[in-house]
Amino acid sequence: MSAKVVRMMPAPAALTVDEAAAHLRVSRWMVYQLIWANQLRTRRIGRCHRISLVELDRYLSGEEAA
Numbered sequence: 001m002s003a004k005v006v007r008m009m010p011a012p013a014a015l016t017v018d019e020a021a022a023h024l025r026v027s028r029w030m031v032y033q034l035i036w037a038n039q040l041r042t043r044r045i046g047r048c049h050r051i052s053l054v055e056l057d058r059y060l061s062g063e064e065a066a
Contacts, residue, residue: 014050023056
């Protein structure tokens with residue numbers, strides 16, 4: 001009998017707004033409000049916002065955005 005190999009996908013370096021909202025357990029509207037208030041920094045790729053996990057950790061720890 002052979003062992004089944006399960007491959008885990010690495011965590012993404014950047015999340016979409018929907019993924020960030022799920023991570024923070026808030027609505028996507030709340031994430032957009034944080035972005036517009038400059039409390040959450042993003043990278044734009046075309047029209048899409050991407051939020052790094054480091055940025056989410058910074059926000060959750062209460063540090064100010066630079």
